[in-house]
Amino acid sequence: MKGWRPPAPFLLLLPAIVVLAAVVIVPLILSLYSSFTPFRLTQPASLYTFVGFRNYARILADREFWTAFGRTVLLLTVALNVEMLLGLGLAMLVEKATSGQRLLRTIMMFPMMFSPILVGFQFKFMFNDNIGLVNNALQSLGLTDQAIPWLIDGSLAFTAILVAEIWSSTSVFAILILAGLLAMPKEPIEAARVDGCTPWQTFRYVTWPFIMPFAYIAMTIRSLDVARAYDIVKIMTDGGPAKRTELIWTLVSRTAYADARMGLANAMAYVAILLSILFTVYFFRKLAAARTQIAAEW
Amino acid sequence: MATVSLEKLVKRYGAVEVVHGIDLDVADREFIALVGPSGCGKSTTLRMIAGLEPISGGNLRIGGKIVNDLPPRSRNLAMVFQSYALYPHMTVRENMGFSLKIAGQTPEEIAPRVEEAAKTLDLTHLLDRRPSQLSGGQRQRVAMGRAIVRQPEVFLFDEPLSNLDAKLRTQMRVEIKKLHAKVQSTVIYVTHDQVEAMTLADRIVIMRDGHIEQVGTPEDVFQRPNSKFVAGFIGSPPMNLKDAEIADGHVVFSSGDRLPLPSRFRDRVTAGQRVTFGLRPDDLYPAGHGIHSGEDADVYRHDLHVILTEPLGNETLVFSDFGGAEWVGRMLNPRRLVSGEALPFCFDLSQAHLFDGETGKTLRG
Numbered sequence: 001m002k003g004w005r006p007p008a009p010f011l012l013l014l015p016a017i018v019v020l021a022a023v024v025i026v027p028l029i030l031s032l033y034s035s036f037t038p039f040r041l042t043q044p045a046s047l048y049t050f051v052g053f054r055n056y057a058r059i060l061a062d063r064e065f066w067t068a069f070g071r072t073v074l075l076l077t078v079a080l081n082v083e084m085l086l087g088l089g090l091a092m093l094v095e096k097a098t099s100g101q102r103l104l105r106t107i108m109m110f111p112m113m114f115s116p117i118l119v120g121f122q123f124k125f126m127f128n129d130n131i132g133l134v135n136n137a138l139q140s141l142g143l144t145d146q147a148i149p150w151l152i153d154g155s156l157a158f159t160a161i162l163v164a165e166i167w168s169s170t171s172v173f174a175i176l177i178l179a180g181l182l183a184m185p186k187e188p189i190e191a192a193r194v195d196g197c198t199p200w201q202t203f204r205y206v207t208w209p210f211i212m213p214f215a216y217i218a219m220t221i222r223s224l225d226v227a228r229a230y231d232i233v234k235i236m237t238d239g240g241p242a243k244r245t246e247l248i249w250t251l252v253s254r255t256a257y258a259d260a261r262m263g264l265a266n267a268m269a270y271v272a273i274l275l276s277i278l279f280t281v282y283f284f285r286k287l288a289a290a291r292t293q294i295a296a297e298w
Numbered sequence: 299m300a301t302v303s304l305e306k307l308v309k310r311y312g313a314v315e316v317v318h319g320i321d322l323d324v325a326d327r328e329f330i331a332l333v334g335p336s337g338c339g340k341s342t343t344l345r346m347i348a349g350l351e352p353i354s355g356g357n358l359r360i361g362g363k364i365v366n367d368l369p370p371r372s373r374n375l376a377m378v379f380q381s382y383a384l385y386p387h388m389t390v391r392e393n394m395g396f397s398l399k400i401a402g403q404t405p406e407e408i409a410p411r412v413e414e415a416a417k418t419l420d421l422t423h424l425l426d427r428r429p430s431q432l433s434g435g436q437r438q439r440v441a442m443g444r445a446i447v448r449q450p451e452v453f454l455f456d457e458p459l460s461n462l463d464a465k466l467r468t469q470m471r472v473e474i475k476k477l478h479a480k481v482q483s484t485v486i487y488v489t490h491d492q493v494e495a496m497t498l499a500d501r502i503v504i505m506r507d508g509h510i511e512q513v514g515t516p517e518d519v520f521q522r523p524n525s526k527f528v529a530g531f532i533g534s535p536p537m538n539l540k541d542a543e544i545a546d547g548h549v550v551f552s553s554g555d556r557l558p559l560p561s562r563f564r565d566r567v568t569a570g571q572r573v574t575f576g577l578r579p580d581d582l583y584p585a586g587h588g589i590h591s592g593e594d595a596d597v598y599r600h601d602l603h604v605i606l607t608e609p610l611g612n613e614t615l616v617f618s619d620f621g622g623a624e625w626v627g628r629m630l631n632p633r634r635l636v637s638g639e640a641l642p643f644c645f646d647l648s649q650a651h652l653f654d655g656e657t658g659k660t661l662r663g
């Protein structure tokens with residue numbers, strides 16, 4: 001071996017490789033391994049008992065897990081679609097602005113600047129049945145004289161979480177779609193108008209196909225986000241009432257830390273990650289297709 | 299009947315007026331070219347006709363009906379844009395059939411019309427490509443195809459050839475001319491290239507700074523320009539235009555060189571008047587190398603020194619010095635010239651133009 005030296009690129013990248021291995025790869029492997037053990041935080045020795053796919057088998061038969069899974073998918077679907085529509089509307093309005101567009105763009109990004117924890121607290125306060133702004137407003141407007149139990153009723157609480165989630169992230173769609181609108185050549189739109197299109201047809205046949213890839217990029221980003229939605233739910237309802245707003249990640253953290261069943265929690269986490277990957281792959285496919293369609297140069 | 303009438307048409311952007319109340323009547327099936335230097339308001343005018351820009355003043359009539367407030371889709375016209383403006387996500391076939399689809403025609407009705415237009419424009423083998431897979435010339439043809447498929451009453455072209463190389467441009471020019479002969483629609487064609495305007499149009503509209511300078515047939519604007527501006531704009535190489543003064547029956551240039559004042563201008567100028575003298579390169583030639591024999595009474599002969607030559611094969615452009623300025627002449631059946639060489643030149647004064655020094659208007663009767 002005398003005289004052998006690893007190639008320079010490898011040597012130069014070595015520090016990065018070491019750090020990456022230490023903070024990403026090792027924990028990843030460790031957690032994957034622990035999902036095949038009955039590891040409990042209270043019984044460290046259980047880490048060395050290998051039980052094969054027993055955790056996964058248990059999850060597959062676990063009603064509570066599938067409920068949380070289904071609810072996560074529901075949240076993902078509703079939130080993404082609503083955010084897309086709102087973001088599209090917002091972007092088109094801002095694009096029409098002849099002056100102050102810069103300012104509007106900045107304001108549009110405000111929700112993204114708040115940490116999800118803060119957003120959670122904020123909406124928890126707003127939806128509070130006694131002192132919250134929402135009930136106050138509804139009562140002042142005379143729409144109701146009752147205190148609507150926003151965070152106490154199961155489906156209302158889910159709605160409240162959706163609202164918070166949508167508020168905080170519509171701007172992701174708005175910004176990306178706006179970028180698409182600004183990058184879009186104006187002549188095809190004019191050509192469409194001369195070709196006989198109504199404003200709606202112009203949007204439907206010319207504008208929308210062009211900005212679709214941008215919407216898919218936002219979808220991809222957001223699908224990763226929502227699939228690991230945790231903070232807002234944790235703060236607003238903590239999965240309650242009676243687990244009616246439990247999502248995959250609140251369930252995982254409860255299993256891991258409250259019940260201390262690390263092995264099982266890790267197995268759940270891997271299933272959840274699989275879900276994220278599926279969504280991401282799906283949107284990437286759509287994105288690639290949409291890109292070839294408009295012959296994007298990026 | 300697709301006549302197009304502009305009546306005192308005005309366009310303002312905010313406080314800035316860019317088209318100053320222009321009048322123009324385009325006859326049915328006429329091919330009209332709007333020419334002028336960049337920024338003179340050609341595109342703005344065309345876009346007002348298309349309905350893409352709101353009209354700030356005056357009336358626009360198509361087929362006699364005022365259409366000022368109609369959206370583009372209700373004006374039954376087709377437009378070809380400078381950048382082609384193809385729909386990037388549609389195939390050539392879909393691009394060409396799009397307007398018919400929007401108009402509610404069935405695929406069975408659309409297909410034959412697209413096929414026919416594609417055949418006319420030699421696009422049949424490209425029908426399933428997307429615009430990004432086409433060359434510039436092919437895209438240009440698709441843009442034309444998209445327009446002709448609609449069989450509109452009026453075609454609008456905004457510099458459709460200016461993104462093509464010289465050879466393709468010449469080729470497409472011929473195609474457009476053939477196309478007009480075939481479809482028999484009214485055409486309004488914007489270009490900054492006077493050669494395109496001259497070769498294509500029935501009548502040419504020369505614009506300058508939001509005004510119309512002159513309207514006329516190609517022969518009209520070439521032979522009888524109303525102003526110094528038109529004289530300098532039409533023709534290639536441009537007319538020699540030199541400032542001078544009238545003194546005892548002569549046109550006197552700044553250096554003191556003089557030319558006899560052509561007889562037809564005698565009553566139209568006064569001694570001491572400042573004028574601009576214009577002579578096309580065709581009318582300034584070395585003796586024996588001109589369009590005319592050079593034996594006419596109105597030909598003035600003078601020796602000039604050759605400064606520079608541009609041989610073009612069948613002819614040579616000769617630059618020489620006279621009256622303190624550079625003049626371009628055209629030498630037919632050329633022989634090799636060396637710079638500095640002195641040659642007897644003919645000034646064909648029967649073809650000379652004279653413009654007022656102040657207003658730039660022609661002094662011709």
Ligand SMILES: Nc1ncnc2c1ncn2[C@@H]1O[C@H](COP(=O)(O)OP(=O)(O)O)[C@@H](O)[C@H]1O
Pocket residue numbers: 311316334335336337338339340341342343
């Ligand atoms: N959207 C606009 N806002 C303000 N001025 C404009 C606008 N579009 C064109 N102009 C001005 O109008 C004049 C005519 O432009 P245009 O019609 O495009 O000229 P061209 O003859 O080169 O086609 C130019 O001076 C241009 O600066």
Ligand SMILES: [Mg+2]
Pocket residue numbers: 340341342457
């Ligand atoms: Mg223009």
